[in-house]
Amino acid sequence: MRPSLFSAAVVPIVHLAASAQAQSSSSATATSTYLPPPAASGTVASAASASPNPQWSQLLGNSLYFYDVQRAGKLPDNFRVSWRNNSVLNDGKDVGLDLSGGFFDAGNFIKATFPLCWTITQLSWAAMMFGGGYDAANQTSYLDETLRVGLDWLLEASSQQDSLVVLIGNEGVYWGGDQDIPTDRPSYKITRQNPGTDVFGSCASALTSASMLYAGTALPLGPNSNGTAASLRNTTYSRLLLNRGQSLFNLAQTATPQQVYQAAVPQVKWAYPSTDYADELVLSATFLAMATGNKSYIDYAQTTYTASHFPFSNGALNWDQHTPAAPVLLAQASLMDAGLDLNTTKYQSDAEYWLDLILNGQMSQTFSTSGGLFWFKGDSDSASLNPSLNAASLAVTYHGMASSTQKGQGYLDWALSQQDYALGKNPMNAVYSVGLHPNSAQNPQSALASGGTDAANIDSSPPTERWVLYGGLVGGPDKQDNYYDQRSDYEQTEVAIDSNPPLMTLIAYHIQNGDADPFYVSLTQPRVILPYPSSGGGGGLSGGAKAGIAIAVILVVIIIVGLLGWWQRERLRTFWRRKRLGLKA
Numbered sequence: 001m002r003p004s005l006f007s008a009a010v011v012p013i014v015h016l017a018a019s020a021q022a023q024s025s026s027s028a029t030a031t032s033t034y035l036p037p038p039a040a041s042g043t044v045a046s047a048a049s050a051s052p053n054p055q056w057s058q059l060l061g062n063s064l065y066f067y068d069v070q071r072a073g074k075l076p077d078n079f080r081v082s083w084r085n086n087s088v089l090n091d092g093k094d095v096g097l098d099l100s101g102g103f104f105d106a107g108n109f110i111k112a113t114f115p116l117c118w119t120i121t122q123l124s125w126a127a128m129m130f131g132g133g134y135d136a137a138n139q140t141s142y143l144d145e146t147l148r149v150g151l152d153w154l155l156e157a158s159s160q161q162d163s164l165v166v167l168i169g170n171e172g173v174y175w176g177g178d179q180d181i182p183t184d185r186p187s188y189k190i191t192r193q194n195p196g197t198d199v200f201g202s203c204a205s206a207l208t209s210a211s212m213l214y215a216g217t218a219l220p221l222g223p224n225s226n227g228t229a230a231s232l233r234n235t236t237y238s239r240l241l242l243n244r245g246q247s248l249f250n251l252a253q254t255a256t257p258q259q260v261y262q263a264a265v266p267q268v269k270w271a272y273p274s275t276d277y278a279d280e281l282v283l284s285a286t287f288l289a290m291a292t293g294n295k296s297y298i299d300y301a302q303t304t305y306t307a308s309h310f311p312f313s314n315g316a317l318n319w320d321q322h323t324p325a326a327p328v329l330l331a332q333a334s335l336m337d338a339g340l341d342l343n344t345t346k347y348q349s350d351a352e353y354w355l356d357l358i359l360n361g362q363m364s365q366t367f368s369t370s371g372g373l374f375w376f377k378g379d380s381d382s383a384s385l386n387p388s389l390n391a392a393s394l395a396v397t398y399h400g401m402a403s404s405t406q407k408g409q410g411y412l413d414w415a416l417s418q419q420d421y422a423l424g425k426n427p428m429n430a431v432y433s434v435g436l437h438p439n440s441a442q443n444p445q446s447a448l449a450s451g452g453t454d455a456a457n458i459d460s461s462p463p464t465e466r467w468v469l470y471g472g473l474v475g476g477p478d479k480q481d482n483y484y485d486q487r488s489d490y491e492q493t494e495v496a497i498d499s500n501p502p503l504m505t506l507i508a509y510h511i512q513n514g515d516a517d518p519f520y521v522s523l524t525q526p527r528v529i530l531p532y533p534s535s536g537g538g539g540g541l542s543g544g545a546k547a548g549i550a551i552a553v554i555l556v557v558i559i560i561v562g563l564l565g566w567w568q569r570e571r572l573r574t575f576w577r578r579k580r581l582g583l584k585a
């Protein structure tokens with residue numbers, strides 16, 4: 001579930017991070033610039049003795065490279081993405097801030113705080129467990145850069161007393177490069193008087209988890225094993241992040257009414273509307289308890305957890321919904337700090353409740369595709385790999401904390417099955433990370449990479465993407481496991497900053513463990529190329545027929561909205577957006 005395409009945008013001023021290549025950390029020096037190798041290298045088997053595994057290391061490197069592609073604002077000298085330019089230098093000026101930096105959210109040019117916060121949280125959390133993987137692959141300096149671009153932007157976005165910018169840009173139709181981005185880019189913010197409990201909380205989680213990472217915190221992987229933190233150390237930065245995390249949490253906790261942020265800023269509704277805020281409250285309070293040892297945070301986390309009837313039996317984990325992550329983080333907090341006086345057994349059992357429903361095929365609204373992709377109805381209809389990989393990332397995070405070794409192994413095996421699916425073990429023989437392997441997806445929806453400027457013909461203009469979007473993870477196949485590699489089909493092909501982190505958890509895990517090559521290296525069958533089905537199922541429908549279908553679709557969608565609940569709202573929004581863009585309904 002994500003918003004689509006195109007947004008308006010443009011211009012202003014200085015950039016926060018002095019130099020992207022600047023190292024904040026002691027041991028994280030990149031000896032040379034990492035550039036993604038050609039896709040053919042994805043077929044080269046690694047020597048069994050090679051350590052760290054070159055293929056996993058390359059995948060981690062590519063996955064981080066994607067964040068450089070997505071950068072906004074003034075770019076550092078000698079920037080490694082040679083085809084990117086400075087852009088949107090005036091972002092934030094309308095509210096007196098310099099928000100020129102940060103990341104473009106997805107295939108379009110908006111900047112969205114809510115998914116950015118989950119991105120940073122996931123990256124930081126995993127880097128406190130599997131950070132040895134980043135170090136071994138020499139990617140820690142790029143992790144640092146990526147985190148700082150996001151964190152510095154969040155610090156600026158929250159630098160005015162009691163307020164946080166939650167979105168820049170609007171739903172305009174712009175398809176083109178980084179030089180002509182429309183300049184109409186309003187900044188929307190939430191404040192103490194007009195709060196968004198969810199985004200305050202999510203931002204608090206991002207800053208606090210990153211603060212722990214920059215303090216060198218390693219998290220337990222289980223009762224008898226500790227993870228490794230990536231070697232980022234900067235006490236000053238860590239304190240700064242923690243202080244702001246505390247302020248934002250205070251806003252989430254005390255600003256009234258507690259509400260979802262689109263209630264405060266209806267203008268964000270089309271982009272990343274939020275379902276709830278209790279999950280963000282629980283996670284942020286738990287991270288703060290872990291960072292400070294202050295019991296008042298954990299009391300608040302537990303009270304909110306209980307009052308909100310966690311654990312929920314159903315539901316995906318993603319940029320919006322973090323409920324399934326809550327018991328996992330609480331279980332980890334209990335192992336990390338006995339002083340927090342948490343009941344490990346309770347949180348294990350809650351975490352396993354959700355995971356077991358998935359493994360046993362008992363979660364409602366879910367199924368496994370015939371090719372083996374875990375599917376959450378509604379959520380998986382757009383960016384299908386995202387709910388699957390988020391669940392996989394959580395399963396890997398949790399498996400060492402499980403109530404039995406056997407259960408833990410089951411979670412791990414399941415997680416690896418989803419990871420393998422994304423990396424080529426699927427009916428399409430498709431590798432869903434761009435530029436990694438000859439079977440990689442070729443047409444990610446990315447206005448930056450495509451090189452096209454014709455919004456009405458983004459599939460054919462140009463026929464081949466101008467630049468290879470190395471490391472971008474596309475949305476994923478449909479529920480028949482079909483992937484059409486069609487740029488205009490954003491549900492399948494769009495890239496986004498929150499798409500990579502769950503896969504990166506698994507990658508870092510493998511590198512840290514010294515595991516052998518990923519699945520795609522042994523993939524010799526060619527990718528299955530499917531003709532794109534026309535919108536009516538047949539060819540050449542008249543405009544009238546298309547309009548009729550469109551009306552029917554609207555009616556059906558409205559009925560579904562009524563019947564099936566909140567998540568279907570996305571489809572309606574999508575419909576209108578696509579209609580406006582002249583894309584298929």
Ligand SMILES: *[C@@H]1O[C@H](CO)[C@@H](O)[C@H](O)[C@H]1NC(C)=O
Pocket residue numbers: 023024025234235236237
């Ligand atoms: C630590 O972070 C601060 C804040 O970003 C920065 O000014 C400083 O240069 C960093 N220190 C080192 C040693 O990298």
Ligand SMILES: *[C@@H]1O[C@H](CO)[C@@H](O)[C@H](O)[C@H]1NC(C)=O
Pocket residue numbers: 031052057136137138
């Ligand atoms: C990482 O850097 C070290 C020091 O330059 C080098 O010996 C090693 O081969 C590099 N490893 C990878 C995976 O690039």
Ligand SMILES: *[C@@H]1O[C@H](CO)[C@@H](O)[C@H](O)[C@H]1NC(C)=O
Pocket residue numbers: 083084085176177178179448449
């Ligand atoms: C960056 O600028 C160059 C030179 O003007 C241009 O050719 C290129 O398309 C721009 N890149 C993007 C992503 O728009």
Ligand SMILES: *[C@@H]1O[C@H](CO)[C@@H](O)[C@H](O)[C@H]1NC(C)=O
Pocket residue numbers: 223224225226
């Ligand atoms: C894990 O780390 C904690 C805190 O640093 C330490 O007390 C504990 O002994 C470690 N456990 C293992 C199994 O190494």
Ligand SMILES: *[C@@H]1O[C@H](CO)[C@@H](O)[C@H](O)[C@H]1NC(C)=O
Pocket residue numbers: 294295296297
């Ligand atoms: C713990 O955090 C609360 C805010 O949630 C604060 O009022 C209190 O002073 C903190 N206690 C300590 C010991 O820092």
Ligand SMILES: *[C@@H]1O[C@H](CO)[C@@H](O)[C@H](O)[C@H]1NC(C)=O
Pocket residue numbers: 343344345346349
């Ligand atoms: C901890 O939680 C478990 C499972 O919910 C429960 O059976 C047990 O009584 C709890 N222990 C304490 C000390 O509350």
